[in-house]
Amino acid sequence: MSIIDQDQFDLVVVGTGAAGTSAALEAAQKGLSVLLLEKGKTTGGSSNYTEGLFAVNSYLQKEQGIKVSGTDVLKEEVEYSKYRADSRIWRNYVDDSADMVQWLKDNGVEYEGVQAMGAGEATWHIYKGMGFAVIHDALLPQAEKDGVKVLTLTSAIKLFQDDDGRVTGVRIRAAKTGEEQDIKTSAVVLATGGYLNNTDMMSHLTHYDLDRLTPVSSGKGTGDGLRLGWSAGAKQYGTGTAMLFGGYLKDPAEPSFKMMTSQMNAAAGQQPLLWVNESGQRFVDESVVYNFSYAGNALYTQNAVYSILDQGVIDRMSREGNFMGLGVYVKRGEKMTQVQSEIDAAIAAEKSFIFKANTILELAEKMGMAPEKLAETVAHYNADAGKGNDSKFGKPAEYMIPVTDGPYYGFKLNVGAFCTMGGLQVDLENRVLDQKGQPVSGLYAAGNDASGLVGDTYGPNMPGTCVGYAFFSGRNSGKNAAAYVKQDSVVL
Structure with a gap:
């Protein structure tokens, strides 16, 4: 035969x-x-x-x-x-x-x-x-x-x-x-x-x-x-x-491709907002997300990376749309009408990539970094946001969104690759x-x-x-x- x-x-x-x-x-x-x-x-x-x-x-x-x-x-x-x-x-x-x-x-x-x-x-x-x-x-x-x-x-x-x-x-x-x-x-x-x-x-x-x-x-x-x-x-x-494409959430319980259509994934990994490393420090102009291969390279300069979102920016993206999408899976400017429910479900399921806290100090503890260092980073970032000038890395003013409205969310970012x-x-x-x-x-x-x-x-x-x-x-x-x-x- x-x-x-x-x-x-x-x-x-x-x-x-x-x-x-x-x-x-x-x-x-x-x-x-x-x-x-x-x-x-x-x-x-x-x-x-x-x-x-x-x-x-x-x-x-x-x-x-x-x-x-x-x-x-x-x-x-x-x-x-x-x-x-x-x-x-x-x-x-x-x-x-x-x-x-x-x-x-x-x-x-x-x-x-x-x-x-x-x-x-x-x-x-x-x-x-x-x-x-x-x-x-x-x-x-x-x-x-x-x-x-x-x-x-x-x-x-x-x-x-x-x-x-x-x-x-x-x-x-x-x-x-x-x-x-x-x-x-x-x-x-x-x-x-x-x-x-x-x-x-x-x-x-x-x-x-x-x-x-x-x-x-x-x-x-x-x-x-x-x-x-x-x-x-x-x-x-x-x-x-x-072929890297920047920040990506890893859920060990699901096939990786399922995150492509997730608004939570796009909110956590693809926005030009606040990233910190394992020490709670910023390390790059986060608008690098507009070139997703560069974003992937930037993430690799640190041992671990977390994106920090407050409730205010989540609500803003829900009402007005995101800053950056992920291909045609989550389109740029799309209103993130599902992002809050996806975040809530991930919190309820105790997913390993997400953290929620009422204060920045508490969030730092949950993510395993020095609370005072993350608090210092956020305070400096918020001050620069108020002035409309990123004194560290020169990020455009329109992306300097202050992190002030709790609760606060941290997302551990992996690097996606096609x-x-x-x-x-x-x-x-x-x-x-x-x-x-x-x-x-x-x-x-x-x-x-x-x-x-x-x-x-x-x-x-x-x-x-x-x-x-x-x-x-x-x-x-x-x-x-x-x-x-x-x-x-x-x-x-």
Whole structure:
């Protein structure tokens, strides 16, 4: 008995997120026979939770009168990366981005519009139904219609190569039975979503404190594609970067993704209000939340971080809206009509991340810090707020909201992360490169497995770049794999 009754395909794609599904669909539309592998029960991976993709000069931006210079985007992103991003990859990505939006539309994706995030540019093309609808209602049905064979609960565990290093096949394994089968193929696309959920790889390849990092993802990003690529002679390159998104509440009793829609979570971790460290001291201009990757970095400068909210600012956000949201899950300016009930429920359940007290001194004791130090910090902060001048870190006056109206709440903040980025160096065709910078023939990488987009920090000033690159690099991989396979067949 075999896992699938066909043992040869032109292309095998590993991973069914935005990158893998786009690669499979593009290759099938170019005439290849394609096998698309998913190790879990559900296709889509972490792309299911995405909200929209990056683009410039799209038809949607033109309809809304939005003008963003592609060259300015490229220069800003490369400078943001301290020139660790590949300018050539960014050039191709930017130039193709408008067509990518159109290609998705042509394959059934519907959009809500274009917007910015935080202080960033309006490059974020929000699709209807989140990424789940993009994958399951549009791209996968179209791919299967075009002949793509999809196997779930099936992993790729080994790549085969000939004496010249050319990819010749892949070994797959069924999760339920453990059965293995060898599939002949001329090309493989690795699109497995990085390694955020592999604690061993995270501890060895990144500097993050894993006790404080809260992965918010599908849970399937365990570095499978990277290990396959490295085993085939690929260069390990560009590891060490996670896509952080600032303060996040960790509830050990619930899956991390459930906090994404919580108004309490947005109130505690995403507002430009008062943060203190384990000693009760401020340490940063809290309006850093408008760049969520910077916010994540700032949180890591301290051993522990707590946000302090008083009843006055909670009531204000309930009546008038928040200062900063969390993507499209909790929108910026949204009235926080559920925040008080969520806070009350967390207090009643004695959740470990929340503390409530009638005085600042009592709150400090409950959070395990010196009462006099927190009281001193709050007194100084309130005095600066009264003057409209942050004498310590220069936070804008509109965010200097005094902490004066009890009861008072403290929230212990973890650092949220969506994904890792990088691991395999690729060229402009998304071919995987070896130690000498030469292509591993027949091997491609896309999405979070592929390097070239970031430096040591993800750039949220152009929202949607991560999933946008997944779509772009997946489609680019599929297109170039199709050309390679057809050329290879002519040569043979």
